[in-house]
Amino acid sequence: MKSADYASSQYICLERDNMNTPKIVCQNISKIFIQKGTQRVHVLQDISLEVRDNEFLVILGPGQCGKSTLLRIIAGLETPSEGTVLLDGQTVTKPGPDRGLVFQSYMLFAWRTVMGNVEMGPKLNGVPKAERRKIAQHYINLVGLQKFENHYPHQLSGGMKQRVGIARAYANGPQVMLLDEPFGQLDAQTRIFMEQETERIWQTEKRTVLFVTNNIDEAIFLADRIVSLEGKLPGRMASVYDIDLPRPREHTDMKFLHLRQMITDASTLTL
Amino acid sequence: MSAMIKQPTNSGTGDRAIANEVQEAVGEKKPMTIYRVITNEYFLYCVSTVTFLLVWQVIGQSDMFKGALASPVQVVLRFDRMLTDTLAGLTLWGHIWASTSRVLIGFALASAFAIPIGLFMALNPYVDAIIKPVFDIFKPMPPIAWVSIAILWFGIGEPSKIFIIVIGTFVPCLLNAYTGIRLIEPELYDVVKVLGGNRRDEIIQVSFPASFPAIFAGLQISLSNAWTCVLAAELVASRSGLGFIIVQGMKMSDTSLVIGGMVIIAIVAWTTSLLVIILEKLVCPWKRKLEGF
Numbered sequence: 001m002k003s004a005d006y007a008s009s010q011y012i013c014l015e016r017d018n019m020n021t022p023k024i025v026c027q028n029i030s031k032i033f034i035q036k037g038t039q040r041v042h043v044l045q046d047i048s049l050e051v052r053d054n055e056f057l058v059i060l061g062p063g064q065c066g067k068s069t070l071l072r073i074i075a076g077l078e079t080p081s082e083g084t085v086l087l088d089g090q091t092v093t094k095p096g097p098d099r100g101l102v103f104q105s106y107m108l109f110a111w112r113t114v115m116g117n118v119e120m121g122p123k124l125n126g127v128p129k130a131e132r133r134k135i136a137q138h139y140i141n142l143v144g145l146q147k148f149e150n151h152y153p154h155q156l157s158g159g160m161k162q163r164v165g166i167a168r169a170y171a172n173g174p175q176v177m178l179l180d181e182p183f184g185q186l187d188a189q190t191r192i193f194m195e196q197e198t199e200r201i202w203q204t205e206k207r208t209v210l211f212v213t214n215n216i217d218e219a220i221f222l223a224d225r226i227v228s229l230e231g232k233l234p235g236r237m238a239s240v241y242d243i244d245l246p247r248p249r250e251h252t253d254m255k256f257l258h259l260r261q262m263i264t265d266a267s268t269l270t271l
Numbered sequence: 272m273s274a275m276i277k278q279p280t281n282s283g284t285g286d287r288a289i290a291n292e293v294q295e296a297v298g299e300k301k302p303m304t305i306y307r308v309i310t311n312e313y314f315l316y317c318v319s320t321v322t323f324l325l326v327w328q329v330i331g332q333s334d335m336f337k338g339a340l341a342s343p344v345q346v347v348l349r350f351d352r353m354l355t356d357t358l359a360g361l362t363l364w365g366h367i368w369a370s371t372s373r374v375l376i377g378f379a380l381a382s383a384f385a386i387p388i389g390l391f392m393a394l395n396p397y398v399d400a401i402i403k404p405v406f407d408i409f410k411p412m413p414p415i416a417w418v419s420i421a422i423l424w425f426g427i428g429e430p431s432k433i434f435i436i437v438i439g440t441f442v443p444c445l446l447n448a449y450t451g452i453r454l455i456e457p458e459l460y461d462v463v464k465v466l467g468g469n470r471r472d473e474i475i476q477v478s479f480p481a482s483f484p485a486i487f488a489g490l491q492i493s494l495s496n497a498w499t500c501v502l503a504a505e506l507v508a509s510r511s512g513l514g515f516i517i518v519q520g521m522k523m524s525d526t527s528l529v530i531g532g533m534v535i536i537a538i539v540a541w542t543t544s545l546l547v548i549i550l551e552k553l554v555c556p557w558k559r560k561l562e563g564f
Binding site for chain 2: 075076077094095096097099100101103105107109110111112120121124125152153154168169172
């Protein structure tokens with residue numbers, strides 16, 4: 001019944017993997033921002049995709065292609081101008097604790113310690129103190145920040161800050177993790193290390209993940225599937241790649257490099 | 272793959288570098304050379320302070336200003352006498368307390384009203400739209416401009432002085448609370464939303480704590496304004512306070528009293544601002560340590 005809607009999207013391949021029901025379905029999403037009253041900025045056009053349960057989906061695109069907006073729409077922080085987002089069949093209208101969001105610029109509460117940041121989600125949802133401490137401690141340990149519970153964010157390095165960001169999102173018990181260019185501010189070496197950590201964490205605590213990035217290597221290293229967007233506004237879907245390399249992946253693996261070449265060639269970046 | 276990476280070998284220069292690091296970490300004393308002493312920061316502080324006092328002393332003792340510049344020694348002796356003698360029925364401590372209590376009362380009154388109003392304005396656009404135009408009329412008015420009207424309204428007693436201090440401290444308190452909230456990264460509110468919080472959570476968990484540093488910066492400015500205002504008020508009309516001491520010194524051509532009054536104001540004002548800094552450290556333990564006061 002729903003496939004009629006999808007037919008309008010020429011890119012998506014629906015028949016693949018029907019075993020899992022989709023966790024998230026985006027139907028023909030468009031977004032137009034209105035700037036200064038009259039100016040219309042068309043950011044997203046006709047995006048249709050579905051994310052399977054426990055799938056690691058990477059949305060790949062260069063800067064200013066609307067990929068962050070798409071993530072914010074799925075998070076419920078923006079409403080689409082057209083189209084709907086379904087999470088477990090329910091239309092998304094506002095943010096909710098079933099989706100955890102990790103921000104590019106960390107967005108930690110500077111006035112709270114690592115523990116205070118991580119336990120914020122359970123705290124806002126009325127979890128008693130002892131219990132939320134236990135939950136927070138579990139995720140602090142998971143991201144490898146034990147012994148840093150009482151540090152304030154400004155005492156941490158960039159990579160550690162984003163670990164806190166990830167732990168904070170996880171501690172709220174979301175079914176879906178949304179990561180918006182989480183390692184964009186890190187140096188190249190820390191970034192690769194954090195990608196390995198992300199994979200480890202995801203393997204330990206499986207969630208459906210939507211990961212936005214502009215880095216092709218990062219996308220291939222992490223993704224079950226890559227959805228690439230066109231490199232100009234309005235953002236449209238360009239192509240979908242299934243990445244079936246065994247994990248953990250090697251950046252220097254021949255297949256890895258072939259994929260990298262293929263995706264690089266396919267991307268239409270116009271300066 | 273990792274087999275291909277060569278481990279750094281422990282030989283030659285490598286050893287020496289490590290040894291140096293250890294030395295630094297332990298904090299082993301470097302030899303005291305004359306060069307290191309005279310380039311020492313604290314040594315230079317002492318040199319400049321002592322030189323300043325010496326030059327002042329020499330000029331004060333000479334006839335250059337015809338006795339209009341008291342030397343540091345004269346100032347200290349004069350104020351040693353002030354500790355026991357009275358001026359208009361009060362010792363030095365009495366005058367210090369007279370000024371300080373005015374500053375503290377005015378400062379407390381102003382911040383108790385200005386900070387909540389500033390926060391309200393920043394959080395609610397309707398409150399902002401109603402209060403801002405009126406506030407903008409009063410904002411650029413120098414607080415000293417209110418001295419005359421204060422005396423006409425409240426006489427020359429305590430209320431007029433406190434009124435002027437309230438006027439002088441109100442604006443920076445309100446402005447900083449207001450901008451403190453306005454400058455908060457909007458995405459921080461998104462964090463609360465995504466974690467399942469409502470508008471009330473956003474205000475309590477983000478708006479208030481994030482605006483504390485700006486509020487404290489406003490309190491610092493307010494406090495120094497308060498001292499300016501109390502001085503102005505006391506210079507115009509009063510029977511007590513540090514401003515009164517200065518005026519008396521001027522009337523009696525006693526420059527040691529005037530200069531001493533100025534120095535004591537500086538010391539007391541600095542002490543009160545230190546109290547605000549300590550309070551800030553207690554309320555905002557997350558704030559990065561800033562160099563200097």
